[in-house]
Amino acid sequence: MVLVFPPIFREAIIFSSLLTLLSIGLTLTYMTTRVPNFAHGSFATVGAYISLVAVRLMSVSPYLFLPIAFLVSGFVALLLYRAVLRPLMRRGASTILLMVATIAFDMLLIAALNIFADYLSRTYKITSRYFSLKAADIRVEGIPMVFYVAPLIAVGLILTLYLLLTKTKFGVAMRAAIENPSLAGVVGINIDLVYTISWILAGGLAGIAGLLMSLWFIGNPDLGTLILVSIFSASIVGGLLNIYGAILGGFLVGFAEVIVTSRLASVLGVWVVPFRPVIPLLIMVIALLTIPGGLSSIRWSSIAKLWRR
Amino acid sequence: MVLPQEAVILLTSILAWFGLYLIVNLSLNLEFGYTGIPNFGKLLVVAAGAYVAGYLPGRLMVGMANVDPSLDYIADNAVIVTQINSFLNQNPHISLSLLFLTLIVATGIGAGLGFIASYPAIRLREEYLAMTLLAMAEVIRVIGYNYKPLIGGTLGVQVPDPLAFVPGELRFSMMSLVILAIAGFIFLYVERLVRSPLGRVLRAVRDSEAAAETLGKDIVRIRTKILVVSSAIGAVGGAMHALYTSGVISLTYDRVSWTFWPWVMVLMGGMANNVGVMLGTLIFVALRQLITFYKGVLEPILPFNVIWLDYILLGSTLIIILMYRPEGVLPEKATRTLDFKKLWARLNGRRSA
Numbered sequence: 001m002v003l004v005f006p007p008i009f010r011e012a013i014i015f016s017s018l019l020t021l022l023s024i025g026l027t028l029t030y031m032t033t034r035v036p037n038f039a040h041g042s043f044a045t046v047g048a049y050i051s052l053v054a055v056r057l058m059s060v061s062p063y064l065f066l067p068i069a070f071l072v073s074g075f076v077a078l079l080l081y082r083a084v085l086r087p088l089m090r091r092g093a094s095t096i097l098l099m100v101a102t103i104a105f106d107m108l109l110i111a112a113l114n115i116f117a118d119y120l121s122r123t124y125k126i127t128s129r130y131f132s133l134k135a136a137d138i139r140v141e142g143i144p145m146v147f148y149v150a151p152l153i154a155v156g157l158i159l160t161l162y163l164l165l166t167k168t169k170f171g172v173a174m175r176a177a178i179e180n181p182s183l184a185g186v187v188g189i190n191i192d193l194v195y196t197i198s199w200i201l202a203g204g205l206a207g208i209a210g211l212l213m214s215l216w217f218i219g220n221p222d223l224g225t226l227i228l229v230s231i232f233s234a235s236i237v238g239g240l241l242n243i244y245g246a247i248l249g250g251f252l253v254g255f256a257e258v259i260v261t262s263r264l265a266s267v268l269g270v271w272v273v274p275f276r277p278v279i280p281l282l283i284m285v286i287a288l289l290t291i292p293g294g295l296s297s298i299r300w301s302s303i304a305k306l307w308r309r
Numbered sequence: 310m311v312l313p314q315e316a317v318i319l320l321t322s323i324l325a326w327f328g329l330y331l332i333v334n335l336s337l338n339l340e341f342g343y344t345g346i347p348n349f350g351k352l353l354v355v356a357a358g359a360y361v362a363g364y365l366p367g368r369l370m371v372g373m374a375n376v377d378p379s380l381d382y383i384a385d386n387a388v389i390v391t392q393i394n395s396f397l398n399q400n401p402h403i404s405l406s407l408l409f410l411t412l413i414v415a416t417g418i419g420a421g422l423g424f425i426a427s428y429p430a431i432r433l434r435e436e437y438l439a440m441t442l443l444a445m446a447e448v449i450r451v452i453g454y455n456y457k458p459l460i461g462g463t464l465g466v467q468v469p470d471p472l473a474f475v476p477g478e479l480r481f482s483m484m485s486l487v488i489l490a491i492a493g494f495i496f497l498y499v500e501r502l503v504r505s506p507l508g509r510v511l512r513a514v515r516d517s518e519a520a521a522e523t524l525g526k527d528i529v530r531i532r533t534k535i536l537v538v539s540s541a542i543g544a545v546g547g548a549m550h551a552l553y554t555s556g557v558i559s560l561t562y563d564r565v566s567w568t569f570w571p572w573v574m575v576l577m578g579g580m581a582n583n584v585g586v587m588l589g590t591l592i593f594v595a596l597r598q599l600i601t602f603y604k605g606v607l608e609p610i611l612p613f614n615v616i617w618l619d620y621i622l623l624g625s626t627l628i629i630i631l632m633y634r635p636e637g638v639l640p641e642k643a644t645r646t647l648d649f650k651k652l653w654a655r656l657n658g659r660r661s662a
Contacts, residue, residue, distance in 0.1 A: 036436045084628055095436055096347045097631055100576065103569055104627035111620035115613040229444045236437065274455035281444040288429065288437055 008262045010147050014216050016254025017154035018044075020247050021209040022227070023234035024161070025202030027246040029077075030235070031178050032198040035085060035098045039106035040231060041224025043073045043203045045113055047210025048219040049128075055136040056126045062136060062211060063149065069211040070204035077203020080105045081196060106225075113221040130220050137215045146215040153212065157205060158247060165243075174198065226277075230257065233280035237287045239294020248295050253280050319602050321485045325553055327594045328488035330574060332546035334586050335492075335499050336539040337571045342581035342641075343503055344535045345515030347435050349564075350442030351571050354422050354540040356449050356562040358415040358547025363460035363557030366411050366469050367393060373403070383461045390467040397473040408471035411548055412491075419544025420537045427533040446564060453559035465558030468551050484553050491549060495542055500583055502538075509644065511535065512581070565623070570597075573627050579637025588638055596622065 026040045047069040054065040084101050093101070117128040138145040165171035176184040177194040185191050213223070234253040238245030257279045264272045291298060333355055340346045367390060368382060374396035376389050397404045429441045453460060460466050475483045502508055513521040514528055522528055547567075551557045570593065578589025597619060600607065604615050611618065630637070 036440060088631055091632070091635070093631065093635060096341075096439065097635060099347070099349075099436065099439060100572060101628060101631050103572075104624045104631070107565070107569065107620045107624035107627075111617040111624065114617050114620075118614060229447050232440045232444065236440065240437075271455075275451060277451050278448050281448055284444060285429065285441060288433060288441060292433075292437075 008258065010143075011216070012255050012258035014147060014150045014212075015258050016251045017150040018209040018213050019227070019230055019234050019254040020154050020250030021157065021205045022231045023238060023246040023250045023253075024158070024243055025205040026231055026235045027238060027240055027243055028198050029081075029202045030240050031243075032174075032195050033081070033085065033089070034095060035102060036095075036232075037080075037202075038099060038102045038228065039080060039109055040202070040206060041226075041228035042106050042109045042113065043077055043206035043224065044210030044213060044227070045219075045221060045224040046073045046076055046109075047207035047212075048214035048223055049113060049116060050207070051133055051211040051214040052120070052126075052128065052131060052219060055133050056120075057124060061138065062133065062215060063138075063145075066153075066208055066211060069207035071207075073207025073210065074200040074204035076109065077199045077206070078196065080203075081199040086192075086195075110221060110225070117221055130218055131214075132218055133214050134216065144215065146212055150212050150216075153208065157208070161201075161243065170197075229277055229284075230254075230280045233284040233287075236284050237294055239296035242294065242296035245294050245296030252295075253283055256280075256283060317482075319598065321482045322602075323595050323598045325481070325485035325488050326598060327591055328485065328492040329546055329550050329553065330571065330590045330594050331492040331587060332488075332495055332549065333543055333567065334571045334574050334578075334590050335495055335583060336542035336546070338575050338580065338583060338586045339499055339502070339511075339535060339539045339542070342575060342586070343508065343511040343515065344532065345435075346430055346532060346536065347439045348426075348442055348539075349439040349568055349572075350426065350444075350446035351543060352446040352562060352564050352567040353426065353442070353449050354419045354543035355547035355550070355567040356446070356453060356559075357418050357422050358544030358549075359551040359557050359562060360449075360453060360460050360547075361415040361418050361544070362411050362468050362548040362551035363466050365414055366407050366471070367466065369410075370396065370407065370469055383457060383466065386461060386466045390469055393469045394473045397469060397471065399474070401474040404471045404474055407469070408487075408552070411471070411552070412545055415544045415548035416541045419547075420541040422544070423537040423540025424533065426540065427536040430536055431529045431532050443564070443568070446568060450559070450562060450564070453562060460557045460559060463559055465556055465560075467556045468554075470555050471552060488549050488553060491545065495545070496583060496587070499542075503581075503583070507531075512644070565620070569623060573623055573630075575637075576630050576635075577626065577637060579639040579641060581641040582637065582639050585637050585639030593626075 022040065022044060025043070026037060029035060029037050029040075050065055050069045050072055051062040054060055054062045054068075058065075080102065084105055085098060088098055088101055120126055120128040134144065140148065163171075165175055173184070173189045174194045174197070176187075177189055177191045181191050184194075210223070213219075217223070230253055234249035235246050236249070237252055238247070238249030257276055260279055261273060261276045287294065333351060336354075337348060337351055340348045367386075370376075370393045371378070371382070371389065374393045376392050380389055382389060397407070426442060426445065430438055433441060454463055456462070470480070472480055472483050472487070503511065510521065510526055510531060513524070513526065514531055518528055547562075554561075574589040574593050575586050576589070577592065578587065579585025600615065600618055600622070607615050607618070
């Protein structure tokens, strides 16, 4: 049976699934190393360019390149952590300066992506800016495969992450290192390894999200820069300190952005569409001012108690 | 000594950009260096100032310059502004009043935005605040790009030239001087401010909020005050940029140019040291201007487009500064206290007298 969804709902599903993957990564690195990573969006752009290489240069299905996107973006994230952040943390840099360092890394990454895009268009004569890979996607009964793959991969990766964190020894060590780094260090957990792996995971998830994003949205070197505010908004709504909160936040912000924009456009006219970035900002501000701890900080049981009275 | 034409152009443009960035950087230094507010949305007020310069003077002058009222300000912008400029050409007094009026309105709008920005600034922890301010600046950018009636969207508008009465070849050097004079005035103002008792309170708030609060300082009011003042200064920078380039194109107001570059310059020079900030500004403005100026020479040598050299310069110098000299070239000076011996002697002297 093929479910029929209106196209706007389809877009909302894809966007929120990918946003969730991105905000999980951002939350993970914030939880472990306490660095709000401004380069996180560009990790996704790396994935989008890997998809371009797969389709245009290798002429293979981009889905085959998912592991490669994971590895390359993971490596870029590893580079940021090991080469820039860790040395700075050892020198005792403040959160703000670490944040500035991620911005600096983002600039270098954007420059590299642009130079790569120029190289692609010059050497291989392919469109490497504002490219669309929608046509390269496999269609299942007329519906692009990414519509099924994006939510499936998001759910699959979330489940894997859940199992990793709760059922494996490494996951327990990781949670311990997040909870109380010095105590975890005392019982012999290699905190540095935990941090490193969390960065690789975050980068890898972003790479996968970026690759899938290129199958539905327009790809460009500034793709990540444009969705950065949405990623932050999703993570902040989720509370920035809880992976499951990031999932809720990703879906809330993703759906709100797509559905509210399309509703408003049908009521007020298409001129509202470019103002879409205002929605994540509003959600973020409202969340920060009303529930600063995010959705994951709400004690649902106490609300339920109030309800019963 | 007669300098070649090229050198004069390069020098005046370096001076003008130095003045423009100095204005913006001083306001960032006041916020972050002295008060500890991580403003990652400097673009917000700079763009607002530029939008004021793009919106206000042209529309004000339409009536005075007898422009055909059937013309649309955005669609027929070039025609209208040319006519206004030839009117301003004849009326130096009106031109200068227009310049001051634009700056005053920009200051007001900037102060208002600073007040709005202070709403999250007094409530949120630093990283949340940084993200919120960055997102707020993004919104003003989106409005500038897409709301055509304001400043013509991505196509931009021309800005009437308040120095139209200055003969052609002197106009740019004159403008550079005006910018430098404003920057100098702001420098003196900020220096006075940080050396005043208020300046000491700012540093106290930055270093330990709890301690400052214990001593009875109203942190909320101080942060609001500083954001209002610094945002007004930032908006002046934006308005002067628009007047200098005689045009507002929303594409030029992005977070790389007006948030991240000021951060690099302030960190390079030395946080909480205005002379250091001046030095950092001069170094990077000169470097960036030289890159733009010698684009033709650099193009064949570099294997990539020169635009990205700007990004690489930004990223790599920032990382190097943070790694090896996070306090900047000229670090903050310790506040000098009175010499204890002298103080003691004076106290004793007074007692014996």
